[in-house]
Amino acid sequence: MATCLRRAVTLARVHQPSILSSSVTKCNFSSTSSSSDALIEVKPGEVGMISGIPEEHLRRRVIIYSPARSASQQGSGKLGKWYINFLSTQKWENPLMGWTSTGDPYANVGEAGLSFDSEEAAKAFAEKHGWEYSSIELSELIP
Amino acid sequence: MGLGLLASRTLRSARLRTTNFHHLRRSIVSTTELQNAEAAQAQAEPSPADLPPRTPLAGARVHFPNPDDAIEVFVDGYPVKVPKGMTVLQACEIAGIDIPRFCYHSRLSIAGNCRMCLVEVEKSPKPVASCAMPALPGMKIKTDTPLAKKAREGVMEFLLMNHPLDCPICDQGGECDLQDQSMAFGSDRGRFTEVKRSVVDKNLGPLVKTVMTRCIQCTRCVRFATEVAGVQDLGMLGRGSGEEIGTYVEKLMTSELSGNVIDICPVGALTSKPFAFKARNWELKGTESIDVSDAVGSNIRIDSRGPEVMRILPRLNEDINEEWISDKTRFFYDGLKRQRLNDPMIRGPDGRFKAVSWRDALAVVAEVINQVKPSEIVGVAGKLSDAESMMALKDFLNRMGSNNVWCEGNGPQPNADLRSGYIMNTSIGGLEKADVFLLVGTQPRVEAAMVNARIRKTVRATQAKVGYVGPAADFNYDHQHLGTGPQALAEIAEGRHPFCSILMNAKNPCIIVGAGVFERPDKDAIFSIVETIAEKAKAVRPDWNGLNVLLLNAAQAASLDLGLVPESDKSIESAKFVYLMGADDVNLDKIPDDAFVVYQGHHGDQSVYRANVILPASAFSEKEGIYVNTEGCAQTTIPAVPTVGDARDDWKIIRALSEISGVRLPYDTLSGIRSRIKTVAPNILQIEEREPAAFSYSVKPEIRQEISNTTFEAAVENFYMTDAITRASKIMAQCSALLRKK
Numbered sequence A: 001m002a003t004c005l006r007r008a009v010t011l012a013r014v015h016q017p018s019i020l021s022s023s024v025t026k027c028n029f030s031s032t033s034s035s036s037d038a039l040i041e042v043k044p045g046e047v048g049m050i051s052g053i054p055e056e057h058l059r060r061r062v063i064i065y066s067p068a069r070s071a072s073q074q075g076s077g078k079l080g081k082w083y084i085n086f087l088s089t090q091k092w093e094n095p096l097m098g099w100t101s102t103g104d105p106y107a108n109v110g111e112a113g114l115s116f117d118s119e120e121a122a123k124a125f126a127e128k129h130g131w132e133y134s135s136i137e138l139s140e141l142i143p
Numbered sequence B: 001m002g003l004g005l006l007a008s009r010t011l012r013s014a015r016l017r018t019t020n021f022h023h024l025r026r027s028i029v030s031t032t033e034l035q036n037a038e039a040a041q042a043q044a045e046p047s048p049a050d051l052p053p054r055t056p057l058a059g060a061r062v063h064f065p066n067p068d069d070a071i072e073v074f075v076d077g078y079p080v081k082v083p084k085g086m087t088v089l090q091a092c093e094i095a096g097i098d099i100p101r102f103c104y105h106s107r108l109s110i111a112g113n114c115r116m117c118l119v120e121v122e123k124s125p126k127p128v129a130s131c132a133m134p135a136l137p138g139m140k141i142k143t144d145t146p147l148a149k150k151a152r153e154g155v156m157e158f159l160l161m162n163h164p165l166d167c168p169i170c171d172q173g174g175e176c177d178l179q180d181q182s183m184a185f186g187s188d189r190g191r192f193t194e195v196k197r198s199v200v201d202k203n204l205g206p207l208v209k210t211v212m213t214r215c216i217q218c219t220r221c222v223r224f225a226t227e228v229a230g231v232q233d234l235g236m237l238g239r240g241s242g243e244e245i246g247t248y249v250e251k252l253m254t255s256e257l258s259g260n261v262i263d264i265c266p267v268g269a270l271t272s273k274p275f276a277f278k279a280r281n282w283e284l285k286g287t288e289s290i291d292v293s294d295a296v297g298s299n300i301r302i303d304s305r306g307p308e309v310m311r312i313l314p315r316l317n318e319d320i321n322e323e324w325i326s327d328k329t330r331f332f333y334d335g336l337k338r339q340r341l342n343d344p345m346i347r348g349p350d351g352r353f354k355a356v357s358w359r360d361a362l363a364v365v366a367e368v369i370n371q372v373k374p375s376e377i378v379g380v381a382g383k384l385s386d387a388e389s390m391m392a393l394k395d396f397l398n399r400m401g402s403n404n405v406w407c408e409g410n411g412p413q414p415n416a417d418l419r420s421g422y423i424m425n426t427s428i429g430g431l432e433k434a435d436v437f438l439l440v441g442t443q444p445r446v447e448a449a450m451v452n453a454r455i456r457k458t459v460r461a462t463q464a465k466v467g468y469v470g471p472a473a474d475f476n477y478d479h480q481h482l483g484t485g486p487q488a489l490a491e492i493a494e495g496r497h498p499f500c501s502i503l504m505n506a507k508n509p510c511i512i513v514g515a516g517v518f519e520r521p522d523k524d525a526i527f528s529i530v531e532t533i534a535e536k537a538k539a540v541r542p543d544w545n546g547l548n549v550l551l552l553n554a555a556q557a558a559s560l561d562l563g564l565v566p567e568s569d570k571s572i573e574s575a576k577f578v579y580l581m582g583a584d585d586v587n588l589d590k591i592p593d594d595a596f597v598v599y600q601g602h603h604g605d606q607s608v609y610r611a612n613v614i615l616p617a618s619a620f621s622e623k624e625g626i627y628v629n630t631e632g633c634a635q636t637t638i639p640a641v642p643t644v645g646d647a648r649d650d651w652k653i654i655r656a657l658s659e660i661s662g663v664r665l666p667y668d669t670l671s672g673i674r675s676r677i678k679t680v681a682p683n684i685l686q687i688e689e690r691e692p693a694a695f696s697y698s699v700k701p702e703i704r705q706e707i708s709n710t711t712f713e714a715a716v717e718n719f720y721m722t723d724a725i726t727r728a729s730k731i732m733a734q735c736s737a738l739l740r741k742k
Helices: A002-015 A017-028 A046-050 A119-129 B002-019 B037-044 B088-094 B146-161 B177-185 B220-229 B260-264 B327-337 B358-371 B387-399 B429-433 B449-462 B486-493 B499-504 B515-519 B523-536 B556-561 B650-660 B670-680 B724-728 B730-738
Strands: A061-065 A083-085 A091-093 A100-102 A132-135 B070-075 B078-083 B118-121 B140-142 B208-210 B235-237 B244-246 B270-272 B285-290 B299-305 B308-314 B345-347 B353-355 B377-381 B405-407 B436-440 B465-469 B480-483 B509-514 B547-550 B577-581 B596-601 B613-616 B626-628 B634-636
Touching: A046 A119, A061 A119, A083 A119, A119 A132, B070 B088, B078 B088, B088 B118, B088 B140, B118 B146, B146 B177, B220 B260, B220 B449, B260 B270, B260 B308, B308 B327, B327 B724, B327 B730, B345 B358, B358 B613, B358 B650, B377 B387, B387 B405, B387 B556, B387 B577, B387 B626, B387 B650, B387 B670, B405 B556, B429 B449, B436 B449, B436 B499, B436 B523, B465 B486, B465 B499, B480 B486, B486 B499, B486 B523, B499 B523, B509 B515, B509 B523, B515 B523, B523 B547, B556 B626, B596 B650
Parallel strands: A061 A132, B070 B140, B377 B405, B377 B577, B436 B465, B436 B509, B465 B480, B509 B547, B577 B596, B596 B613
Antiparallel strands: A061 A083, A091 A100, B070 B078, B118 B140, B208 B270, B235 B244, B285 B299, B299 B308, B345 B353, B345 B613, B626 B634
């Protein structure tokens, strides 16, 4: 997610240096961006509406979280990222092969496809898609 | 070669400047450049200007007990401030550098025997074991020099010498510290040509599987057993290559925390027996949720594969369960797959259940509930109910005209007026500040194993005294048994007991009353005696509240917060309509024979035998629900797996039933019911925040009740089987058969 936005910024820089500032504003998703210097203003839920995502998926409840440190391993490489949990549990075991089937297009997006560097970025992403979100505080470690 | 390194360094810094990484990843370079003296010199040149400030690993918060005691050390050239007394390894962690380690664990004592954490310290002739070396002011620590790397590679070669090459069939494979670290420090070939050592496997019981040949003698499990779990079951036998971890004699590990050795084992020597060969860890999807098997609300991660819960692991929460969980929490998940109710069912005239549709089942219930008198309607919430469903049940029955709704475990006349009278006011983390404990009719070891672990931690760290009133029980720390009945309490309150002086001289006395007392007819008298003791010992002060109640079930605190209090304590004897929402420990003999019983729940447990209609509900792993734990901290479960069959969330069933019964509840979304909860008990919506009680017992009216002579009884008979899910679990049945203390 963050990478593709970054790419968008780079592209904007190459092609139209004048809208760079507005793209950056879009990147931060500050909803209070002043209309004077921003060419495009993104309202909550707007990106979801024009993206072609079926409407029932724009009214989801999602949970934003950052995985806690694993108790069974020392490594910390997977920590520090923020994810969106789409609360997708509509799964069943396929009777033919025993594989897991799902009818939810977001079922595998949460952990595998989307990650954010900060809680704010994840919240902004959920907001522009119009998802109702709540975030879970990260539990801290005392060394 | 030196140029190449410098170039990569400039490249890295340039990339950092543009992309603004928050977490700097330190790569462990396995190149020959490091062996080169010239390159090492280039490396040593400090260039802190072009790198962002380092953040502690995993977002750790650094706590300075005394700001004057901060010392400054240099880790790879970066200055970091650390509190005095920290080790070199902890200083490196604060600087954001992960030191490889096997034997060191932040919650256990330091052993220093694996030697993996070697670092180079300037002016030290040899590499030092950073886990055992205290950080000194001005110390210059170097973690990625050729010397440190070579030392660790040497250690790794010795460790791998006797370690079997069975990662493909090892359950730890993929989440193994030895595997990870051998990627960085292991050699691609071995120089060892002898026969590998092999060790006989030990039988530690039905929970922990051992493959002792994989053991690297880090002794984490031994230290965990003696220090945290408080059992002297594990130990080290033999010397040199004959060294083994074992139980001295053929013996099972009898601790309620034994499952944690699976987590702390850095290799595959100790793995989960029920999970053995069931799944690989990279196939699992982790969902961060809450445990409901006791009132502690331990933070857990539910690992699921497809529609199935595969295992449960602890999740870090310093205030509640640190990073441990009890065996019941860890292994009761197989109960989620057995004895499940998956369709609405109606008992026919022949006494057999027949599966029907939701519409038919709800229509039957609505018809009956509209025929009985409002005073004859009774609702009981179960041990595992979430706040939303209890709110819906209370609202529904109130709209039907009945106010006889309560939660099991709270006794006949629960006190819901004063919140301080039913929560743990000290908070679980706050127990560490206490210096004297008085346990009244409670056995924390079986009632709340994580609270017991905290008490044990305090007793171990500060030699806190523990007094206990209740039936003879097994504790894993030193305690004084003061008596078995309330008379002992009266003696303490009147100052006639020798324990009295210990309690009076305590700085932070902590009194814990068990929720088993709620069931006693003289509970008000007992609470008033306990309050007298608290007053004399100055246990309740503005800066310290040491008067606690330890609850038994996950639903209890929320039910009292929501005011689920019966109008009369004899209501169930005269009931014509009983709504059991997951209540399986109700005395079914009390229910009249002509009463119509609706059981709504997820397991076919005891109450199903009496039910006329069964409404299947979802279990805690399948729904989003708020639970308030014994210290008053609200937390929410997160669905991990789909519901079984045609089951629905508890509150949705009641909402649907209310509509069919003609008293439509005014909420139809989760946020709707939560805003209804907000008007009743706003503290329940403060997720992950502990809301302390506002008033203490001092505003209570005077009690004129005499204590009885009956002794306290154990509230939990069998630690492994306390609710519908654990009673359905096969693993818990094995544990009760093998490990239960007789």
